[in-house]
Amino acid sequence: MMFKFPSTVRILEWGCLLVVGFLVLYPLFWLLLGSIKPSLNSPEYNLDAFVAIYQADYMGEVLRNTAVMSIGVTILSVLIGVPLAWIVGRTDTPFKDYISMIAILPFIMPPVVVAVAWAYLGTPRVGFVNLFWKWLAGTNEPLFDIFTMGGLIFVMALSLAPYVFIFTVTAFKNMDPTLENAAHVSGANQWQTTLRITFPLAAPAILSGALLVFIQSLEIFAIPATIGVSGGIYVFATQLWRMMIGIPPNFSHAAAMSVPILLICGLALWGQTKALGRSAKYTTIGGKSFQPRLVHLGRLKWVALGFAGSYLLVSAILPLLTLIYGTFISNRGRPPTLDFLTLEHLREMLFGDGGDVILRSIGNSLFLSFIGATVGIALAAVVAFFVVRSKWKARGTLDFLALIPVAIPGAVIAIAMMWAYIREPFNLYHTIWIILLAYITRFLPFGVKAVSNAITQIHEELERAAAVSGANWFVVFWRVLVPLAMPGIVAGWIILFVSMMRELSASIMLFSSNNEVIGTILIQLYDEGLFSHVCILSLIIVILSLGSVALVRWITKQKDVGGLT
Numbered sequence: 001m002m003f004k005f006p007s008t009v010r011i012l013e014w015g016c017l018l019v020v021g022f023l024v025l026y027p028l029f030w031l032l033l034g035s036i037k038p039s040l041n042s043p044e045y046n047l048d049a050f051v052a053i054y055q056a057d058y059m060g061e062v063l064r065n066t067a068v069m070s071i072g073v074t075i076l077s078v079l080i081g082v083p084l085a086w087i088v089g090r091t092d093t094p095f096k097d098y099i100s101m102i103a104i105l106p107f108i109m110p111p112v113v114v115a116v117a118w119a120y121l122g123t124p125r126v127g128f129v130n131l132f133w134k135w136l137a138g139t140n141e142p143l144f145d146i147f148t149m150g151g152l153i154f155v156m157a158l159s160l161a162p163y164v165f166i167f168t169v170t171a172f173k174n175m176d177p178t179l180e181n182a183a184h185v186s187g188a189n190q191w192q193t194t195l196r197i198t199f200p201l202a203a204p205a206i207l208s209g210a211l212l213v214f215i216q217s218l219e220i221f222a223i224p225a226t227i228g229v230s231g232g233i234y235v236f237a238t239q240l241w242r243m244m245i246g247i248p249p250n251f252s253h254a255a256a257m258s259v260p261i262l263l264i265c266g267l268a269l270w271g272q273t274k275a276l277g278r279s280a281k282y283t284t285i286g287g288k289s290f291q292p293r294l295v296h297l298g299r300l301k302w303v304a305l306g307f308a309g310s311y312l313l314v315s316a317i318l319p320l321l322t323l324i325y326g327t328f329i330s331n332r333g334r335p336p337t338l339d340f341l342t343l344e345h346l347r348e349m350l351f352g353d354g355g356d357v358i359l360r361s362i363g364n365s366l367f368l369s370f371i372g373a374t375v376g377i378a379l380a381a382v383v384a385f386f387v388v389r390s391k392w393k394a395r396g397t398l399d400f401l402a403l404i405p406v407a408i409p410g411a412v413i414a415i416a417m418m419w420a421y422i423r424e425p426f427n428l429y430h431t432i433w434i435i436l437l438a439y440i441t442r443f444l445p446f447g448v449k450a451v452s453n454a455i456t457q458i459h460e461e462l463e464r465a466a467a468v469s470g471a472n473w474f475v476v477f478w479r480v481l482v483p484l485a486m487p488g489i490v491a492g493w494i495i496l497f498v499s500m501m502r503e504l505s506a507s508i509m510l511f512s513s514n515n516e517v518i519g520t521i522l523i524q525l526y527d528e529g530l531f532s533h534v535c536i537l538s539l540i541i542v543i544l545s546l547g548s549v550a551l552v553r554w555i556t557k558q559k560d561v562g563g564l565t
Contacts, residue, residue, distance in 0.1 A: 013392050016382050020401045023441045027416035028408075031262075034255035034419040049256035058234070066235040069152060069224070070217040076157035077213045081164025082199075082206055084308060089172025090198060092294045093301045099308045100169070106315040107162035108545055110502035112222035112519055113538045116526050117319030118155045119226050120326065122146025128322060147231030156223050158315040160216050164209035171205035172198070194295060211268045218261060219409035221505040222519070226526060236261055237505060240411045244418075244509045255419060258412040269407035320542070326535030345532035358521055358537065364432065365501055365518040372439040373496035379440070380447030381489055385477055387448070388455045402448045405441055410505025413442050417510060430512040438506045443499045447492045454488020455481065498548045502541065 036045045053059055084103045088096045106114065121129045124142040133143035145151060175198070199206075221237045229238055236257070243254040297304060330342045349358060380402075386392060387399045405413065417438050421428040428434040458481065482489070504519035511520045518541060525533045 009390070010392070012382075013386050013390065013394070013398075016379075016386060017394060017398050017401070019379065020383060020398060020444070023437070023444070024401050024404050027413070027420040027441070028262075028404075030419035031255050031258060031412070031416035034252060034415075035259050036256075037252055049252040050259075053253050053257050058239070062234055062236065062239045065149070065228075065233055066218070068149060069156070069228075069233075069235055070214055072149070072153040073156045073160060073217040074210050074214045076153055077161040077164050078206060078210050080157060080161035080311060081209060082168055082202075083304075084161075084311065085165045085168035085172055086194075086198075087304045087308065089169045090194070090293075090295055091301065091304060092296050093304045095305065099305075102308055102312040102316075103165045103169075104162045105312070106159050107166075108498075109159075109316065109319070110222070110504075110519075110541050110545060111156075111159045111220050112226070112502070112504055112522055113323070113541055114159050114315070114319055115155060115223040115226040116522070116534050116538055117322045118146055118151075118158075119230065119526070120322050120531065121318055122151060128325075129318070145231075146227060147233075149231075149233060151231070152224065152227045152233060155227055156217055156220065158311075159220070159223065160213045161311075161315075163212045163216065164206065167205050167209035167212070168202055171202045175201055191295075207271075211271050215265050215268050215407065215409075218265060219411070219505055221411060221508055222523070225508075225523060237409065237411045240415065241508060244415070251415075251419065254415045258415050262408060262412055265407040265409060323535045323538045323542070326532050327539055329532070346536055349533045349536050357516065358533075360514070361516040361518050361521040362540070364516060368432065368436055368439060368517065369497045369500040372436055372443075372500045373493050376440045376444055376496045377447045377451070377489060377493040380444060380492060381451045381482070381485075383444075383448050384451035384455055385481065388452055389481075399448075403445050405443075406445045408442070410438075410442060410503065411509065413438055414506040414509035417441075417506070430515075432515045435507060435510045435515065435517070438510055439500045439503060442503070442506060443496050446495050446499060450488055450492030450495055451485060454485040454492075457488075458484045494548050494551060498545050501544055501548075 035049055036047060037049075081103070084099065087093050088100050088103070093099070121127050122144060124130055124145045124147075127142070127146065130142040130144070134140060146155070218236055221241065224233070224235045224238045225241070227233075228235060234242070240254055240257060243250045243257070327345065328341045328343070330340045330344070349355060383398060383402050387395045387402075392398075408416075417434055418429060420426065421434050421437070428437065502519065503517075504523070507517045508520055508523065511517060518537065522534060522537050522541070525537065
């Protein structure tokens with residue numbers, strides 16, 4: 001049912017469009033303007049900043065590093081995510097539900113946690129994996145050096161492979177088996193069918209996941225900042241950071257450097273949207289008209305289990321064990337026996353010198369995440385309501401504006417925010433409120449998607465009955481739609497909360513004294529070499545993230561939105 005609301009609602013619709021448009025377009029306008037201004041207060045406009053950065057000695061290396069990293073991460077993520085998705089979606093491998101959980105676990109763990117854990121695991125001289133290898137092989141040569149381009153690609157792929165898995169496993173599970181059945185009738189065996197029919201049909205979904213990984217690889221700051229910078233490897237995100245921490249900060253060069261990356265991410269997002277559209281032609285979502293044909297692996301199912309287990313080991317188990325070890329061990333390098341276990345590091349970090357800064361950063365993160373998630377999901381609910389239920393002609397524009405931040409890397413959002421909010425009448429620079437605005441703007445699409453999905457699944461007869469009974473649009477929205485969509489709204493709130501708690505790309509450029517967040521303090525502790533402090537703070541982030549996800553699962557089990565359809 002598509003409601004035709006009275007004219008009073010048009011005011012709210014236009015108001016919603018103006019709010020979303022301001023959040024998204026106002027900073028982007030200043031970003032583009034800033035790229036052609038020599039300085040913040042200069043009345044002149046020219047292209048000197050573009051010329052300067054692309055003639056700079058470092059720029060060729062930064063572009064080359066970024067391209068190699070992004071392409072390498074995308075390829076490796078596909079090589080990890082697609083086999084896992086095929087194992088879960090189209091084979092008779094046992095424990096597939098557990099494999100699904102394994103595949104998305106790195107998605108839950110913040111990239112900064114995975115990065116610092118592998119920095120401690122893969123250091124050539126004293127990394128735990130290399131120490132074990134030296135003992136096992138009786139050699140003084142390390143197995144590998146994590147602070148290389150290969151190590152950077154490896155760690156980033158561990159965090160981003162779940163994107164490929166999530167997109168591809170749905171395509172495998174919902175794929176119409178007609179062509180596969182025809183291939184079997186024609187005499188093709190199951191492996192020929194898989195290679196010639198199944199994987200080509202899933203290609204649009206694979207491409208969609210790969211393009212999203214490509215965008216995310218340009219966006220993530222934590223892993224290049226810990227793994228890359230330690231090895232002298234600078235990419236787009238870390239080079240922007242260097243520009244912004246310089247004395248004085250080079251705002252115009254940072255803006256000029258952001259514009260091409262913004263265009264590249266926009267093109268990648270457009271390609272992903274097209275790929276998803278093509279994917280819909282090859283899948284069936286009903287799920288009741290057919291039973292997908294499973295590939296019987298025989299003894300190879302144990303190989304499949306081993307592949308999934310290996311991914312779990314390197315992406316989650318080893319990093320978590322490293323963090324737990326570092327939290328409770330008295331000195332790095334000691335064996336984890338009772339004689340060397342202590343709580344002293346925890347006491348020192350929270351209650352010793354500098355403990356007030358760490359506690360303040362945790363408080364700031366909780367405050368920003370709670371307020372940001374609450375405001376963000378409220379705005380997202382209104383946007384989703386107008387996009388899904390109204391007949392307003394501009395609802396497509398509203399939906400498009402709310403989607404734009406998906407294609408904007410966090411570092412670029414930070415640069416845009418600084419240009420927009422460093423001047424009157426919205427001078428928020430060096431305040432906590434500019435971080436809050438960045439969070440709401442950046443993660444608004446996640447909230448809109450979560451609430452839109454919930455509203456779409458609700459039968460419209462209930463709203464129609466309320467309207468027939470004389471209820472106005474507000475009563476329909478507040479008394480009928482919101483309660484029915486509440487599980488989706490709550491799930492969206494927690495998604496925003498977790499995303500904001502783990503955010504670093506924008507925070508690292510926007511924070512100031514007294515406005516630190518947990519991620520920025522973690523990077524500072526890592527740079528200072530405080531091993532145990534880093535492990536403790538990382539575990540706090542993991543506990544908050546996993547606890548929030550567990551709460552989402554509990555809420556969705558208590559009251560499933562799908563049950564209303």
